[in-house]
Amino acid sequence: MSGAGRLPTAASIGQVVIVGASLAGLRAAEALRAEGFAGKLIIIGDEPEPPYDRPPLSKSVLSGWLPVEHTFLPQRADLDAEWLLGMPAVGLDVARQQVHLADGRRIGYDRLLIATGTRARPWPDAQQATLDGVCTVRTQADARRLRERLVAGPKRVLVIGGGFTGSEVASVCREMELAVTLTERSATPLAGALGQAAGTVAARLQRDHGVDLRCDTTVMALLGDGDRKLRRAKLSDGDELDVNVAMVALGSLRNVEWLQGAGLAADHRGVACDGSCRVFDAWGVVRDDIFAAGDVARWPHPLFDGAFLTVEHWSHAVEQAATAAHNLLAPTATCRPYHHLPAFWSNQFDVNIRSVGVPTIADSIVLTQGKYEEQRLVAAYGHEGRMVAAATINAPRWLPEYQALIETRAPFPPELHAADGPADSRPLPVGFPHHGQATHDLGVEQSGSGPGSPPPMPEPEEAVWLDPREPVGAPPLV
Amino acid sequence: MRIVVDLTRCQSYGQCVFAAPTVFRFHGAEALEYDYAPNDALATQVRWAAAACPVHAISLDAMDDRAASTDGHGASVAQSQVSGGRA
Numbered sequence: 001m002s003g004a005g006r007l008p009t010a011a012s013i014g015q016v017v018i019v020g021a022s023l024a025g026l027r028a029a030e031a032l033r034a035e036g037f038a039g040k041l042i043i044i045g046d047e048p049e050p051p052y053d054r055p056p057l058s059k060s061v062l063s064g065w066l067p068v069e070h071t072f073l074p075q076r077a078d079l080d081a082e083w084l085l086g087m088p089a090v091g092l093d094v095a096r097q098q099v100h101l102a103d104g105r106r107i108g109y110d111r112l113l114i115a116t117g118t119r120a121r122p123w124p125d126a127q128q129a130t131l132d133g134v135c136t137v138r139t140q141a142d143a144r145r146l147r148e149r150l151v152a153g154p155k156r157v158l159v160i161g162g163g164f165t166g167s168e169v170a171s172v173c174r175e176m177e178l179a180v181t182l183t184e185r186s187a188t189p190l191a192g193a194l195g196q197a198a199g200t201v202a203a204r205l206q207r208d209h210g211v212d213l214r215c216d217t218t219v220m221a222l223l224g225d226g227d228r229k230l231r232r233a234k235l236s237d238g239d240e241l242d243v244n245v246a247m248v249a250l251g252s253l254r255n256v257e258w259l260q261g262a263g264l265a266a267d268h269r270g271v272a273c274d275g276s277c278r279v280f281d282a283w284g285v286v287r288d289d290i291f292a293a294g295d296v297a298r299w300p301h302p303l304f305d306g307a308f309l310t311v312e313h314w315s316h317a318v319e320q321a322a323t324a325a326h327n328l329l330a331p332t333a334t335c336r337p338y339h340h341l342p343a344f345w346s347n348q349f350d351v352n353i354r355s356v357g358v359p360t361i362a363d364s365i366v367l368t369q370g371k372y373e374e375q376r377l378v379a380a381y382g383h384e385g386r387m388v389a390a391a392t393i394n395a396p397r398w399l400p401e402y403q404a405l406i407e408t409r410a411p412f413p414p415e416l417h418a419a420d421g422p423a424d425s426r427p428l429p430v431g432f433p434h435h436g437q438a439t440h441d442l443g444v445e446q447s448g449s450g451p452g453s454p455p456p457m458p459e460p461e462e463a464v465w466l467d468p469r470e471p472v473g474a475p476p477l478v
Numbered sequence: 479m480r481i482v483v484d485l486t487r488c489q490s491y492g493q494c495v496f497a498a499p500t501v502f503r504f505h506g507a508e509a510l511e512y513d514y515a516p517n518d519a520l521a522t523q524v525r526w527a528a529a530a531c532p533v534h535a536i537s538l539d540a541m542d543d544r545a546a547s548t549d550g551h552g553a554s555v556a557q558s559q560v561s562g563g564r565a
Binding site for chain 2: 053055056059060065066069070071072073074075076077313314315318343344345347350351352375394395396397399
């Protein structure tokens with residue numbers, strides 16, 4: 001430590017530990033070196049592979065265009081980090097400043113960055129989830145396995161969950177001319193992330209490409225044979241499908257279990273941190289030595305009234321990692337606030353879908369540019385008369401304009417005078433499903449107004465909503 | 479060599495597809511896909527692609543970056559901002 005009454009500076013930081021060796025962890029490590037950190041840098045990851053990029057796993061890798069070994073991320077040549085890979089962190093002792101590893105080792109730190117991200121939410125029945133043929137796509141190993149299944153030419157692929165990952169997998173299946181059934185418990189695909197009004201466009205895309213799309217429908221059971229190979233799936237619409245490949249795309253779970261008992265404000269919603277990425281402890285006190293970034297972090301976004309957000313987007317991991325790395329070394333006076341506007345993309349059914357802002361807080365949506373027939377659309381999202389988000393199909397170059405409107409809290413519906421605007425542009429209700437109803441990730445999720453605000457108690461009714469096997473409509477009569 | 483494209487920043491101008499057509503391609507009208515690990519023989523093409531990108535979305539790995547900066551095509555991995563922390 002430097003002199004009394006002074007905040008520690010980079011010179012006093014001997015060892016930085018990053019838990020999480022994916023995109024956020026790598027980018028934070030690179031930023032630390034770029035900012036001049038010369039001390040010891042340790043990166044802990046539970047997967048054996050060095051950092052790789054996940055977005056292509058459900059797209060180019062699955063389609064066979066990109067070999068899975070070609071997804072590793074570039075790294076700075078002078079990173080000079082000690083990598084502890086294939087080694088999960090299992091605990092954290094904040095008083096002793098130590099991370100506990102699965103093999104019993106304890107790794108001390110002066111500064112800690114939590115970037116453990118998320119994992120695929122498994123099928124809720126453990127017996128059924130381990131049937132041969134039940135897959136998820138989150139890791140390189142997952143993608144390799146699912147690719148092998150698709151190449152084998154199954155009669156039909158079942159995709160459970162119509163979020164971005166599920167939709168992308170269905171899209172690849174159709175490219176490979178495989179029959180595919182996609183079930184989504186809400187009224188449209190992508191309803192959780194973009195709302196049902198926009199989701200109707202996604203539904204149309206899927207049906208136009210030959211997906212057997214079943215909305216308001218869920219899978220109630222996966223059935224195996226004597227060899228524990230998947231054979232059939234029971235749907236809530238009464239149908240039974242003969243399938244030997246089921247891809248579970250029910251969103252993700254945050255990797256926070258290793259922080260249990262550490263005394264931090266961390267629960268299933270993520271690790272709460274402030275606008276400088278410093279983590280709150282369970283009493284709402286911000287810690288100077290522990291930071292968080294990426295999918296696992298929840299932080300108050302200044303543009304959205306300080307509501308705590310978790311964001312599962314690529315650019316969020318990159319930007320928050322860079323900000324956390326800067327603040328981890330910087331005295332408080334030179335801290336950078338983190339106020340990146342969420343933005344994402346998805347490629348499916350030959351179109352590029354984008355969004356900027358936070359659609360999930362919107363109450364209204366309006367089509368502002370383009371036509372479905374031209375496969376080019378722009379829609380704006382509003383909350384209480386202000387712009388909060390925009391989404392596009394095949395129109396990425398328009399997004400910066402909309403981003404500026406969102407950042408300045410421009411009125412909604414926006415006055416654009418666009419040449420390709422529709423004749424009739426009335427705002428419509430955005431149509432987000434009931435909390436827990438969509439069986440997929442929302443992309444951006446709001447979670448309370450403070451670091452210690454308790455997670456909402458699931459009402460008895462809601463406990464039902466949270467089980468993806470429970471159909472939400474009336475049960476079938478027979 | 480290894481590369482990564484910030485597909486949030488990418489606005490599908492397609493200059494990279496012209497510069498290095500076996501590394502970058504469009505899937506449909508606007509959806510870019512690319513090879514993260516192009517053959518080293520394509521390094522010049524890839525550097526041109528990175529230099530031609532109007533929104534600077536293409537990053538090359540740092541080792542390549544250092545070599546590239548001598549011929550003026552330095553891209554990505556920020557070497558700047560050695561400030562703040564080091565007191």
